[in-house]
Amino acid sequence: IVKPDGTEKNVIGEVISRFEKKGLRVIALKMVKLTKKNAEGFYVVHKERPFYGDLTDFMSRGPVVVMVLEGDNAISKVREIMGATNPDDAAEGTIRKDYASNIEENTVHGSDSPESADFEINYFFNALEING
Ligand code: CMP
Secondary structure (H helix, E strand, C coil), X not given: CECXXXXXXXXXXXXXXXXXXXXXXXXXXXXXXXXXHHHHHHCHHXXXXXXXXXXXXXXXXXXXXXXXXXXXCHHHHHHHHHCCCCXXXXXXXXHHHHHCCCCCCCCECCCCCHHHHHHHHHHHCCHHHCCC
16 A cells, blocks of 8 residues: 555655566556545554554545555565665665655555455455456
8 A cells, every 4th residue: 555645745656666676566556545434444453552543544634555466475575665664664775764754654554464465455456456
């Protein structure tokens, strides 16, 4: 997901390009504006966390670009390209190092396991929209 700060910063193309250059293939893609409820459902795994309210306000503040990326070791590759959650800890050359404002407004989200990818992909896309 290119988060609302990423769409505001006008780096949708830059983010997608970084994934493509590392061999990942976009097989589904769209821009959506989440409601607060949509964001709460997406991040339900974090509902007990102190940052859940702020996070879901932020994620529903503006449009996001959701996509499915396909490729060998896609989950770990995406996480490497994104960098650490907190941009202060992110490696040079990662998306979050280059664009994130802080630990919350960190420009991108990526699934952290096959199970979360399954949930997250199905949250946004139906079978007709996935071209893998
Ligand atoms: P993301 O990878 O989308 O997963 C959960 C999100 O919560 C995270 O990126 C950040 O945008 C946000 N967040 C805000 N505060 C924290 C925190 N202290 N630790 C982890 N994630 C946080």
